[in-house]
Amino acid sequence: MGGMVNMGPLAPEAAEPVFHHGWEARVHAMTVASPTRGNIDAGRHQRELIPGPQYLAMSYYEKWFTSLKALLLKHALVSPAELAGGKADPKAPKATPRLAADAVTAAMTAQGSYVREAAPPQFSVGEAVRARNLNPPGHTRLPRYVRGRRGLVTARHGAHVFPDSNAHGKGEDPRPLYTVRFAATELWGPDAHPKDSVSLDLWEPYLERA
Amino acid sequence: MALRVKALESLLVEKGLVDAAALDAIVDHFEHKVGPRNGARVVARAWSDPAFRDRLRADATAAIAELGFMGRQGEHMVAVENTPTTHNLVVCTLCSCYPWPVLGLPPVWYKSAPYRSRAVIDPRGVLKEFGTELADDVEVRVWDSTAEVRYLVIPERPPATEALSEDELAALVTRDGMIGTTRL
Numbered sequence: 001m002g003g004m005v006n007m008g009p010l011a012p013e014a015a016e017p018v019f020h021h022g023w024e025a026r027v028h029a030m031t032v033a034s035p036t037r038g039n040i041d042a043g044r045h046q047r048e049l050i051p052g053p054q055y056l057a058m059s060y061y062e063k064w065f066t067s068l069k070a071l072l073l074k075h076a077l078v079s080p081a082e083l084a085g086g087k088a089d090p091k092a093p094k095a096t097p098r099l100a101a102d103a104v105t106a107a108m109t110a111q112g113s114y115v116r117e118a119a120p121p122q123f124s125v126g127e128a129v130r131a132r133n134l135n136p137p138g139h140t141r142l143p144r145y146v147r148g149r150r151g152l153v154t155a156r157h158g159a160h161v162f163p164d165s166n167a168h169g170k171g172e173d174p175r176p177l178y179t180v181r182f183a184a185t186e187l188w189g190p191d192a193h194p195k196d197s198v199s200l201d202l203w204e205p206y207l208e209r210a
Numbered sequence: 211m212a213l214r215v216k217a218l219e220s221l222l223v224e225k226g227l228v229d230a231a232a233l234d235a236i237v238d239h240f241e242h243k244v245g246p247r248n249g250a251r252v253v254a255r256a257w258s259d260p261a262f263r264d265r266l267r268a269d270a271t272a273a274i275a276e277l278g279f280m281g282r283q284g285e286h287m288v289a290v291e292n293t294p295t296t297h298n299l300v301v302c303t304l305c306s307c308y309p310w311p312v313l314g315l316p317p318v319w320y321k322s323a324p325y326r327s328r329a330v331i332d333p334r335g336v337l338k339e340f341g342t343e344l345a346d347d348v349e350v351r352v353w354d355s356t357a358e359v360r361y362l363v364i365p366e367r368p369p370a371t372e373a374l375s376e377d378e379l380a381a382l383v384t385r386d387g388m389i390g391t392t393r394l
Binding site for chain 1: 211212214215216217218219220221222224225226227228229231232233234235236237239240241243244245271275280281282285286288301303304305306311314315317318319321322323324325326327328330331332333334336339340346347348349350351352353354355356357358359386391
């Protein structure tokens with residue numbers, strides 16, 4: 001939706017609580033603790049599968065709740081009958097929770113990394129690149145508003161897990177990640193402010209030499 | 211919603227997929243242990259300790275970890291510094307990416323369609339709605355968090371704060387100042 005302008009007021013709230021309702025906190029915690037949490041890209045993709053009109057009408061944690069249920073079904077961790085009835089099938093094996101209460105702080109503060117070993121990057125800092133005009137049927141982190149636009153590489157971040165592959169369970173397929181700066185005028189035309197820019201973090205398969 | 215969520219939680223607990231006490235601990239973590247007070251300490255340290263500021267520029271993840279802030283959604287940190295001629299603004303147009311260890315969970319407006327859609331095309335209009343008017347010669351740099359890199363804005367140190375301690379400086383730093391929607 002980046003680049004659309006008529007989505008309504010920004011509506012900042014004074015002294016906003018972390019969660020507005022107890023159920024929001026439980027949805028957040030269940031999503032974080034669920035065995036489906038391992039693949040962050042699959043979780044994002046699941047939320048993107050909510051049809052657009054519903055996606056825009058739902059609150060944030062309604063989207064999380066919908067996606068959590070869908071992922072639990074997809075991984076066969078709960079059955080449709082269990083979800084509908086709210087009771088575990090007495091014949092189903094009982095799992096052991098992967099995340100215990102005394103392990104939560106360590107799990108939240110463990111310093112992970114999405115950097116992996118991979119082939120060296122093709123582009124250098126300062127080099128002009130173009131975001132390719134790609135429209136894949138599945139998950140991607142290449143926003144529509146930069147496709148086909150020209151920018152400059154301003155940083156390299158090593159090779160990171162590639163969401164377009166990882167979201168679909170096809171492996172991490174790490175690819176070099178770059179920060180690319182696009183002039184606002186390149187993205188939005190001559191009426192944009194001449195000094196302004198938008199920078200994005202883009203994987204090498206999204207880019208070509210310009 | 212509350213009843214449906216409760217029903218799912220009961221089912222997941224019954225099946226052994228989640229532990230209710232672990233859920234309590236997660237809620238406590240996000241309500242009490244992370245939040246913008248952490249980020250404010252990073253900013254105050256950057257203002258008062260030039261060697262720390264250098265380390266923050268070179269490797270923000272490691273520098274922030276010196277203060278004990280690390281973990282999920284803070285794995286790859288970059289600090290972007292405001293100056294008299296440059297203003298930084300952070301958004302995630304694709305979802306709700308936000309540096310949890312230093313800012314906690316994002317406010318509703320940050321993860322809602324109006325901000326996600328407009329921040330990239332009309333940053334000055336968005337800033338104005340937050341009461342932030344920028345001169346025409348100030349460059350606005352918008353950072354769209356499309357990967358696992360997370361951005362923290364280091365606001366300009368307010369004038370006449372030379373005598374303040376690091377704790378007093380941290381008290382001046384706001385969440386919106388570290389997202390970039392306001393200046394201090």
